[in-house]
Amino acid sequence: MSQSDAHIVILGxxxxxxxxxxxxxxxxxxxxITLVGEEPVPPYQRPPLxxxxxxxxxDADSLALKPLEFYAENNIDFRPNVRAEKLARSxxxxxxxxxxxxxxxxxxxxxxxxxxxxxxxxxxxxGVLTLRSAADAEAIKAALGPGKRLVIVGGGYIGLExxxxxxxxxxxxxxxxxxxxxxxxxxCEPLSNFFRDYHISRGVEFVxxxxxxxxxxxxxxxxxxxxxxxxxxxxxxxxLGVGATPNDEIARDAGLxxxxxxxxxxxxxxxxxxxxxxGDVTHRPMPHYDRMFGPESVPSxxxxxxxxxxxxxxxxxxxxxxxxxxxxxxxxKLQIAGLPFDADRVLLRGDPATAKFAVFHLKGDxxxxxEAINSPPEFMMGKQLIANRKPVNLERLADxxxxxxxxxx
Amino acid sequence: MAKITYIEHDGTEHVIDxxxxxxxxxxxxxxxxxxxxxxxxxxxxxxxCHVYVxxxxxxxxxxxxxxxxxxxDFAENVEPNSRLSCQIKVSDALDGLVVRMPESQH
Numbered sequence: 420m421s422q423s424d425a426h427i428v429i430l431g432x433x434x435x436x437x438x439x440x441x442x443x444x445x446x447x448x449x450x451x452i453t454l455v456g457e458e459p460v461p462p463y464q465r466p467p468l469x470x471x472x473x474x475x476x477x478d479a480d481s482l483a484l485k486p487l488e489f490y491a492e493n494n495i496d497f498r499p500n501v502r503a504e505k506l507a508r509s510x511x512x513x514x515x516x517x518x519x520x521x522x523x524x525x526x527x528x529x530x531x532x533x534x535x536x537x538x539x540x541x542x543x544x545x546g547v548l549t550l551r552s553a554a555d556a557e558a559i560k561a562a563l564g565p566g567k568r569l570v571i572v573g574g575g576y577i578g579l580e581x582x583x584x585x586x587x588x589x590x591x592x593x594x595x596x597x598x599x600x601x602x603x604x605x606x607c608e609p610l611s612n613f614f615r616d617y618h619i620s621r622g623v624e625f626v627x628x629x630x631x632x633x634x635x636x637x638x639x640x641x642x643x644x645x646x647x648x649x650x651x652x653x654x655x656x657x658x659l660g661v662g663a664t665p666n667d668e669i670a671r672d673a674g675l676x677x678x679x680x681x682x683x684x685x686x687x688x689x690x691x692x693x694x695x696x697x698g699d700v701t702h703r704p705m706p707h708y709d710r711m712f713g714p715e716s717v718p719s720x721x722x723x724x725x726x727x728x729x730x731x732x733x734x735x736x737x738x739x740x741x742x743x744x745x746x747x748x749x750x751x752k753l754q755i756a757g758l759p760f761d762a763d764r765v766l767l768r769g770d771p772a773t774a775k776f777a778v779f780h781l782k783g784d785x786x787x788x789x790e791a792i793n794s795p796p797e798f799m800m801g802k803q804l805i806a807n808r809k810p811v812n813l814e815r816l817a818d819x820x821x822x823x824x825x826x827x828x
Numbered sequence: 829m830a831k832i833t834y835i836e837h838d839g840t841e842h843v844i845d846x847x848x849x850x851x852x853x854x855x856x857x858x859x860x861x862x863x864x865x866x867x868x869x870x871x872x873x874x875x876x877c878h879v880y881v882x883x884x885x886x887x888x889x890x891x892x893x894x895x896x897x898x899x900x901d902f903a904e905n906v907e908p909n910s911r912l913s914c915q916i917k918v919s920d921a922l923d924g925l926v927v928r929m930p931e932s933q934h
Contacts, residue, residue: 441860444860445860445862464869466868466869466871467869483858484857484858485857485858485859485860486858489858489859489860493860717867717868717869718867718868718874721865721867743874745868745871745873745874747871752871752872752873752895754873795895795898795899795901795902796898796901796902799875799899799901799902799903800902803902823902
């Protein structure tokens with residue numbers, strides 16, 4: 420069997436798995452592709468779930484990466500409502516949750532992450548929700564509306580995006596954050612303060628330094644959140660936005676190396692040459708930062724889908740991309756390029772009071788990362804500066820009268 | 829419905845019937861046309877759905893927003909007829925539209 424006739428099995432039909440299947444066809448793979456997904460629908464975009472979906476501006480069709488017919492038309496055996504339970508690498512088979520055993524020549528694990536559910540009293544009450552899937556988003560949407568009280572546990576990007584959507588729907592939103600500031604893990608202090616103030620001006624309440632000790636309910640449905648200091652915050656619905664954990668058990672159990680996720684190389688390949696892993700489930704090399712990391716983002720999933728599909732079809736490896744991500748809240752567009760690893764200074768360009776500014780993270784005079792609010796030039800040029808490691812003049816970078824093109828010249 | 833011709837950098841043509849209300853980007857992505865990556869799914873955040881609009885169609889595809897202009901200003905291989913295809917809504921008026929993809933998205 421030549422490589423182009425190989426049966427490729429993809430575990431996980433999210434953004435990563437769906438993109439890999441489509442790219443394999445674009446790159447000329449002719450053998451059967453089996454795409455195994457736990458959800459009832461074909462792969463779709465998750466980022467709009469916390470935004471357009473909640474506001475009723477997107478539906479299953481508009482978010483689908485490809486229409487359902489695409490899979491049959493392209494000899495992709497899409498298998499919904501089923502997940503892989505066991506990987507036997509010695510005989511190259513996967514056992515599915517319906518009892519079936521599937522053989523593969525090449526396996527791509529794209530099982531993503533699952534939201535963390537806090538192991539505290541009342542966490543299993545009705546109305547204590549998480550957000551990962553369209554079904555999750557639908558449950559949140561159904562619980563929101565004018566006058567409803569939503570408590571969000573965790574001041575991260577998902578929580579803040581849902582808070583903005585909840586306000587647009589006329590619901591109250593209260594964000595509980597364990598740390599002294601929101602976005603403590605993912606953004607610098609000027610940016611987290613900016614987001615806090617912007618949300619407060621739109622009616623969102625924050626309780627910072629708040630430990631959650633449990634959820635209380637009536638008739639099996641949540642009615643309040645109990646804080647560690649004894650306070651109870653009444654609510655109609657709770658969103659847990661406290662992070663996610665990789666669905667890497669199938670690889671761990673099969674003896675593949677895992678850190679926080681499945682360890683892969685720049686081809687998205689594991690130590691087993693027949694097994695690839697892509698997307699949020701991976702712990703991957705970050706070439707611009709000389710380290711391993713799991714960026715948990717759509718762009719990283721797409722990049723790895725390209726890496727794996729290229730390696731499998733014998734196509735030249737794609738050039739390494741600068742990691743990036745974005746978040747939309749109200750009329751704010753946040754674009755982040757790079758990761759603030761090894762940065763020794765933070766530089767502000769522009770005035771947060773104008774809701775148009777950027778925060779640069781520098782190592783000496785090299786840009787490591789930029790967080791840009793309503794500032795595409797800072798994002799786009801920052802991304803290029805990270806890619807080419809070109810030193811910048813810090814005084815000019817801080818001076819908005821000097822354009823980003825001039826800064827980078 | 830509009831018949832749209834997408835031309836890859838190497839000259840390969842894809843003629844696709846795209847439903848009204850979708851964007852030119854969605855018409856390509858949902859039909860697996862190579863060369864339009866659209867990493868951000870249409871949020872005008874990434875400039876990976878860059879196309880060149882054939883001269884005859886520039887008026888009909890409308891004008892650019894400040895955000896689109898700003899993103900395009902920093903994209904690769906930008907020409908006066910460059911657009912982000914996620915920002916062009918399809919309608920009957922675009923029946924026959926021809927767009928070309930830049931080399932950087934090859």
